[in-house]
Amino acid sequence: SQKIEQNSEALNIQEGKTATLTCNYTNYSPAYLQWYRQDPGRGPVFLLLIRENEKEKRKERLKVTFDTTLKQSLFHITASQPADSATYLCALYNFNKFYFGSGTKLNVKP
Amino acid sequence: EADIYQTPRYLVIGTGKKITLECSQTMGHDKMYWYQQDPGMELHLIHYSYGVNSTEKGDLSSESTVSRIRTEHFPLTLESARPSHTSQYLCASSEYTTGSNSPLHFGNGTRLTVT
Numbered sequence: 001s002q003k004i005e006q007n008s009e010a011l012n013i014q015e016g017k018t019a020t021l022t023c024n025y026t027n028y029s030p031a032y033l034q035w036y037r038q039d040p041g042r043g044p045v046f047l048l049l050i051r052e053n054e055k056e057k058r059k060e061r062l063k064v065t066f067d068t069t070l071k072q073s074l075f076h077i078t079a080s081q082p083a084d085s086a087t088y089l090c091a092l093y094n095f096n097k098f099y100f101g102s103g104t105k106l107n108v109k110p
Numbered sequence: 111e112a113d114i115y116q117t118p119r120y121l122v123i124g125t126g127k128k129i130t131l132e133c134s135q136t137m138g139h140d141k142m143y144w145y146q147q148d149p150g151m152e153l154h155l156i157h158y159s160y161g162v163n164s165t166e167k168g169d170l171s172s173e174s175t176v177s178r179i180r181t182e183h184f185p186l187t188l189e190s191a192r193p194s195h196t197s198q199y200l201c202a203s204s205e206y207t208t209g210s211n212s213p214l215h216f217g218n219g220t221r222l223t224v225t
Contacts, residue, residue, distance in 0.1 A: 004152070034213055043200050043216030044153075089153075091214075097169070098143075098214060100153040 003027065006090060006101035013080055014109055021075040021104045023090035028099070030092035033066055033073050038087045038103060047088075048075075080108045113137045116201050116217035123191055124225055131186045131220045133201030140206035142184040143214065146170060147198045159184060160206060191224045198222070 005024045013019050023033070032051055036044035050057045050066040050073070057064045063076040077084050087103040114135040123129055135142065140161045145153040145168075155168030159178040173195070174188050184203075188195055200219045205212040 008150070036214075041218070041221075043202070043218050044214070045216070046213035049213060097155055097158070099155075100145075102150060102152040 004090065004092060004099055004101040006088075006104045008102060008104070010105040010107055012107045012109065015081060017080055019077040019080045019084070019106055019108070021088050021106065023073040023075070023101055025071050025092055028071075028092050028094050030094050032093040033064075034091045034093070034098075035062075035064055035073075035075050036089045036091060036100075038089055044089055044100075077106075080106075082108045082110050084108050114201060114203055114215050114217040116199075116220050118220060119218065120221045120223075122223045122225060125190075125192055127191050129188050129191055129222070131199055131201075131222070133184045133186070133217060134182050135184075135203045135215070136182060137203060137205075137215065138181065139203035139215070140181065141204045142178065143202045143204075144168075144174075144176060144184070144186050145200040145202065146172070147200055147219075149198075153200065157186065191222075193224045196222060196224050 003026045034049045035047045038044040048064045050064045061078045065074045085108045087105045089103040091098045091100045117132045142159045144157040146156050147153045154170035156170050156172040157176040159165050165176050174186050176186050198219045198221050201217045202214040204214050
């Protein structure tokens with residue numbers, strides 16, 4: 001069956017460090033992969049999109065990699081700040097639909 | 111910021127009642143979606159629409175129904191609410207482009223509690 005796995009344990013890091021979040025998937029052949037941020041009580045907010053033929057995408061302090069051989073995407077936040085604390089979701093686009101992981105909660109401590 | 115609006119934000123209702131969750135967007139997006147999300151869990155697609163008069167069921171079986179009479183409006187209706195319907199309901203929209211690589215724009219959700 002199709003599955004998207006994100007680390008269910010919260011990631012706790014110190015301010016200024018780089019946070020790395022993982023998204024693994026099975027039984028998909030996604031054309032695109034997206035990352036979203038979700039704050040408590042709010043809807044997800046789009047951050048970055050990466051295509052299957054792209055290895056890496058950057059936006060300010062954010063970097064996403066996409067390895068279709070490993071079926072994995074890594075999401076990096078450099079120079080993390082307490083304001084980056086949130087749940088981060090990955091989403092795959094496959095057969096006209098978006099499929100979401102359950103997200104990883106990031107806690108950045110001052 | 112948010113150009114997609116959901117009402118109500120919170121709803122507590124008794125078993126057997128009929129409810130309609132409202133969703134409107136002002137971006138002119140053709141595609142709209144309803145997702146269901148329980149705490150700490152992934153979003154599950156329950157309905158989507160490619161445009162006016164188009165509605166499709168998602169991958170998660172749902173007893174709800176939707177309609178798309180106007181581009182900007184995509185309401186979700188439960189004819190008879192049950193405690194198992196207690197969840198957060200998120201509405202989203204996106205542009206309808208070739209390959210559909212455009213991101214989803216989400217509302218802030220309706221937290222439904224059925225007692």
